[in-house]
Amino acid sequence: MDPSESDGRPRKINKPNYSKFTQQELPACRPVLTPRTVITVFSLISIIFVAIGIASLIVSQEVVEVVGRYDTSCAPMVDKIRFIQNSTSNKRCTITLKAHKYMKSPIFLYYQIGNFYQNHRSYASSQNDRQLMYKNAHLKKECNPETHTTDGAPIVPCGLVAWSLFNDTFTVDVNGETTEVNKHDIAWASDKNNKFGDDIYPSNFQKGKLIGGATLNESVPLSEQEDLIVWMRTAAFPTFRKLYGRIEKDIMANATITVFIQNNYNTYSFGGSKAVVLSTTSWIGGKNNFIGIAYLSVGCLCLFLALGFTVLYMVKPRSK
Ligand SMILES: *[C@@H]1O[C@H](CO)[C@@H](O)[C@H](O)[C@H]1NC(C)=O
Ligand SMILES: *[C@@H]1O[C@H](CO)[C@@H](O)[C@H](O)[C@H]1NC(C)=O
Ligand SMILES: *[C@@H]1O[C@H](CO)[C@@H](O)[C@H](O)[C@H]1NC(C)=O
Numbered sequence: 001m002d003p004s005e006s007d008g009r010p011r012k013i014n015k016p017n018y019s020k021f022t023q024q025e026l027p028a029c030r031p032v033l034t035p036r037t038v039i040t041v042f043s044l045i046s047i048i049f050v051a052i053g054i055a056s057l058i059v060s061q062e063v064v065e066v067v068g069r070y071d072t073s074c075a076p077m078v079d080k081i082r083f084i085q086n087s088t089s090n091k092r093c094t095i096t097l098k099a100h101k102y103m104k105s106p107i108f109l110y111y112q113i114g115n116f117y118q119n120h121r122s123y124a125s126s127q128n129d130r131q132l133m134y135k136n137a138h139l140k141k142e143c144n145p146e147t148h149t150t151d152g153a154p155i156v157p158c159g160l161v162a163w164s165l166f167n168d169t170f171t172v173d174v175n176g177e178t179t180e181v182n183k184h185d186i187a188w189a190s191d192k193n194n195k196f197g198d199d200i201y202p203s204n205f206q207k208g209k210l211i212g213g214a215t216l217n218e219s220v221p222l223s224e225q226e227d228l229i230v231w232m233r234t235a236a237f238p239t240f241r242k243l244y245g246r247i248e249k250d251i252m253a254n255a256t257i258t259v260f261i262q263n264n265y266n267t268y269s270f271g272g273s274k275a276v277v278l279s280t281t282s283w284i285g286g287k288n289n290f291i292g293i294a295y296l297s298v299g300c301l302c303l304f305l306a307l308g309f310t311v312l313y314m315v316k317p318r319s320k
Contacts, residue, residue: 005139006318008254012221013116015300015303020254021068027229035107035309035312035313038309039310040311042302043306044308045302047299048256048262048299050295050300050303051295053292053298054295056291056295057289057292057296059215059282059283060287060291060292062228063282063284063286063288064101064102064277064279064286065279066097066099066100066103066278067275067276068095068097068259068275068276068277069274069275070093070095070259070261070263070274071268073093074095074263075117075263075268080268081266084263084264084265084266084268084269085266092260093261094258094260094261095259095276096256096258096259097257097258097259098254098255098257098279099252099255101251101253101295102251103250103252103280104247104250104280105248105249105250106247106280106281107248107279108278108279108280109172109181109247109249110241110242110243110277110279111166111168111170111241111275112240112241112273112274112276112277113240113242113267113272113273113275114238114274115238115239115240115271115273116235116239116240116272117271118234118235118240119234119235119237124161124234124274125142125161126144126159127142127158127159127160127161128142128143128158128159129158129195129201129243131154131156131157131200132157132200132221132222134197134200135197135199139154139158143155143158143160146158146162146208149204149207150208151209153203153204155203155207156202157193161231161232161234162205162228162231163212163213163231163233164213165213165228165231165305166242167214167263167265168261168264169202169264170211170244170259170261170262170263170265171259171260172247172260173260174251175255175288177289178257179247179249180248180285181245181246181247182245182247183226183227183244183245183246184247185226186226186230186275187230188233192224192226192229196220196221196222196223196225196228197223197231197301198223198224200220200222201218201221202217202218202222203207203218205218218221227244230242233249239273244276247278251278257278259276
């Protein structure tokens with residue numbers, strides 16, 4: 001039974017104070033979707049997107065990129081694995097590339113590795129973020145099997161990602177003239193400042209039986225080991241590029257670019273490829289047609305809709 005009826009007095013109700021919000025009287029925007037506004041909006045969007053798309057494609061075409069694969073030419077035809085694992089074999093190698101267009105500095109020098117799954121879960125998680133930033137981090141199993149040396153000393157940096165650090169090196173000649181490759185500031189500043197400590201030094205690194213890749217200078221803190229920082233930002237795809245350095249000098253069209261390679265890194269065991277890439281940049285980054293195509297697709301879709309609505313509206317106007 002309703003309590004208000006029991007004693008004849010009205011029940012006290014928990015009523016909110018009056019406000020425009022509680023009474024749902026706030027001003028509101030209620031656009032009227034007439035055919036004319038819909039067609040105008042779609043046309044405007046399509047013009048903007050098509051313009052950005054075409055601009056991105058043009059800019060992307062202007063990026064000059066020179067790619068030279070070297071893993072096959074820098075190893076003998078047979079016994080590639082024996083060759084790369086032999087510490088006394090001569091790993092020096094030269095490849096010659098041609099700048100097919102004028103290349104404006106800064107020119108980025110990348111190495112590109114194929115068929116290397118840096119995104120594999122057990123590989124990508126084989127590192128310890130606390131250890132890279134803070135002293136005396138407690139190591140659990142995450143870095144196995146690269147956690148401790150056989151006599152129990154912790155490995156810094158631990159884990160398979162660091163252990164497999166790329167160790168080929170490159171120097172560049174342009175038209176027979178040695179050209180400096182600047183290796184400063186190749187890593188993200190946010191990684192250097194927030195993920196790798198400036199008082200953490202490598203220790204016991206690559207001291208085990210099996211060498212996975214490059215060694216690190218023990219007197220340089222991790223925050224300055226830029227090749228390591230670049231390598232440890234693991235790639236999402238099995239073919240990836242990582243920045244090696246920057247050439248801060250323009251390269252003329254038709255110039256001969258000679259890259260001297262120390263071919264150390266073993267991609268032969270897992271059928272991976274290696275290439276060196278020189279690329280100029282633009283405001284969309286390197287050579288990348290995807291952005292342009294994506295914008296163009298959306299722009300064309302909107303244009304199509306605008307045209308469709310126009311035809312519908314003209315052929316069959318809604319009766320008033
Ligand atoms: C390693 O390379 C050296 C020099 O090329 C060669 O003499 C030696 O036989 C190689 N060792 C093996 C195990 O292939
Ligand atoms: C380079 O890395 C390979 C493994 O990919 C290793 O066997 C080799 O000893 C390393 N060489 C140098 C000079 O660091
Ligand atoms: C580059 O070489 C091509 C063909 O060999 C020639 O047509 C072109 O004029 C050259 N460009 C420059 C800037 O030398």
